Amino acid sequence: LLINAPEGNIALVGISILLISWAKLELRFLVRCIPLITSIGLFMALFVILFPNPALGTSEITVGFLHLNCKPLFLTFVAYIRVIAMIVASLFYFSTNPESDFIVSLRTLRVPFTASYTTALGLRAAGLFLEDFHIIGDAEKSRGLNYSGANFIKRIYMYAMRLVPLFIISLRRIEEISLALSARGFTLERADKTITPRSDYVRQRHIMHLRDWLAICLILVICVTLSSIFSAKAELIAVSPIARSFFDNLNHN
Amino acid sequence: MTESQNKSVWDQNQNRNPTSAILHLVTTAVLGGIGIVAGTFGSLAIPIGVVSVFWPGQAVQSVGCVWFGYWGAIASTFFPLISNLLSGVAPLPVSLALIPANFMQGMSAGWAFRFFKADPSLRNTKDWVLWIIGGAIIPNIIGAGYGTWILQEFKVIPEQAYTATFLGWVIGNIIPTVLIGSIILKSVSPIVVRSRSFVRGYWN
Numbered sequence: 001l002l003i004n005a006p007e008g009n010i011a012l013v014g015i016s017i018l019l020i021s022w023a024k025l026e027l028r029f030l031v032r033c034i035p036l037i038t039s040i041g042l043f044m045a046l047f048v049i050l051f052p053n054p055a056l057g058t059s060e061i062t063v064g065f066l067h068l069n070c071k072p073l074f075l076t077f078v079a080y081i082r083v084i085a086m087i088v089a090s091l092f093y094f095s096t097n098p099e100s101d102f103i104v105s106l107r108t109l110r111v112p113f114t115a116s117y118t119t120a121l122g123l124r125a126a127g128l129f130l131e132d133f134h135i136i137g138d139a140e141k142s143r144g145l146n147y148s149g150a151n152f153i154k155r156i157y158m159y160a161m162r163l164v165p166l167f168i169i170s171l172r173r174i175e176e177i178s179l180a181l182s183a184r185g186f187t188l189e190r191a192d193k194t195i196t197p198r199s200d201y202v203r204q205r206h207i208m209h210l211r212d213w214l215a216i217c218l219i220l221v222i223c224v225t226l227s228s229i230f231s232a233k234a235e236l237i238a239v240s241p242i243a244r245s246f247f248d249n250l251n252h253n
Numbered sequence: 254m255t256e257s258q259n260k261s262v263w264d265q266n267q268n269r270n271p272t273s274a275i276l277h278l279v280t281t282a283v284l285g286g287i288g289i290v291a292g293t294f295g296s297l298a299i300p301i302g303v304v305s306v307f308w309p310g311q312a313v314q315s316v317g318c319v320w321f322g323y324w325g326a327i328a329s330t331f332f333p334l335i336s337n338l339l340s341g342v343a344p345l346p347v348s349l350a351l352i353p354a355n356f357m358q359g360m361s362a363g364w365a366f367r368f369f370k371a372d373p374s375l376r377n378t379k380d381w382v383l384w385i386i387g388g389a390i391i392p393n394i395i396g397a398g399y400g401t402w403i404l405q406e407f408k409v410i411p412e413q414a415y416t417a418t419f420l421g422w423v424i425g426n427i428i429p430t431v432l433i434g435s436i437i438l439k440s441v442s443p444i445v446v447r448s449r450s451f452v453r454g455y456w457n
Contacts (some may be wrong), residue, residue: 084346085347126289159433163433166287168441170286186275
């Protein structure tokens with residue numbers, strides 16, 4: 001978000017991909033994201049072609065029957081690379097960190113039980129419901145329901161009908177989980193000061209050492225340094241050789 | 254008609270089983286889970302760039318806020334963060350900036366149903382009108398207006414594309430809200446209003 005220069009964002013994409021392969025993850029899951037990443041690019045390019053901004057000049061090139069304005073297209077490319085860098089970094093984070101690690105980090109950083117537990121349960125519930133969703137789908141198929149020939153409206157109707165049992169299951173699950181928590185003495189009300197606080201297993205097991213704090217500080221320093229070099233507030237031409245050469249070529253032509 | 258049938262489902266003085274904050278917290282988390290599944294993995298979600306042409310998650314947002322009040326609103330606000338990250342549709346900073354839009358998209362239906370005492374089981378014309386206007390059209394106009402502005406601020410779309418993106422967002426959310434949300438409300442509400450997790454006020 002802080003890096004505006006395309007070089008910085010391309011480097012970030014490269015670093016993320018290197019880290020993904022270093023983490024011994026198959027790069028195949030990135031291939032699955034290609035249609036989405038392409039559609040974002042097409043979406044942004046299409047909008048800038050269909051809705052040109054006259055304030056950005058008229059340095060047009062003609063490709064077939066299309067008259068394209070170079071400057072807005074280049075600025076869109078810069079914004080696109082920034083979005084892609086953020087998406088790949090997010091994919092790296094979520095593909096290398098299981099939800100349990102995410103929860104441990106919240107508990108270690110002393111995020112209140114309410115927030116950390118809700119997040120944990122939400123992530124876990126998503127997995128459970130995804131499984132339920134497939135089971136309901138399989139049950140429908142085993143009873144002869146065929147989506148393939150259905151039109152879009154029919155598919156929407158069938159989809160909604162598939163969500164109905166999912167909601168019914170969720171109601172039962174809410175009741176079961178909340179009763180289980182209540183039975184174990186979990187409460188959101190302010191704890192009685194006279195009672196010894198419940199020991200936190202996660203915090204006892206995962207203790208922040210000096211090296212952990214140093215690593216966090218180092219990451220922060222790197223982020224601040226990179227963002228000051230490729231700052232989004234600075235003029236694009238000042239921080240990006242690619243932008244400089246692009247605009248130089250544009251002026252010469 | 255019996256006395257119990259005359260009472261609104263929103264009447265706080267009705268006989269009901271005791272609830273607890275932990276129950277509502279679990280409700281929030283579980284609704285978030287359903288939202289992630291419906292929003293991300295739903296076979297009908299059609300993302301085009303960062304805007305979905307058809308996003309079933311919106312139906313979960315509205316329905317969740319009608320049933321669970323602000324607890325549903327918390328889930329509606331935060332599940333798109335996770336579902337966007339998992340699917341790679343929008344990066345985290347954009348998703349964070351869209352939090353107010355997601356809150357409004359969900360909670361408008363909750364406010365409308367509680368304020369006008371509409372029945373979530375959609376029993377009469379008034380309930381349907383409130384659902385379609387207060388639960389689908391108005392929240393999506395507000396949400397899309399704000400959301401499109403955010404996309405413009407992040408330079409994902411140019412200023413000139415505001416109207417087209419806005420219309421795409423509104424239509425892409427209204428259709429699933431009305432079609433999917435109506436079926437869910439009609440089929441599941443009679444069970445939800447009898448359950449302990451149903452929120453008659455805004456918080457309990």
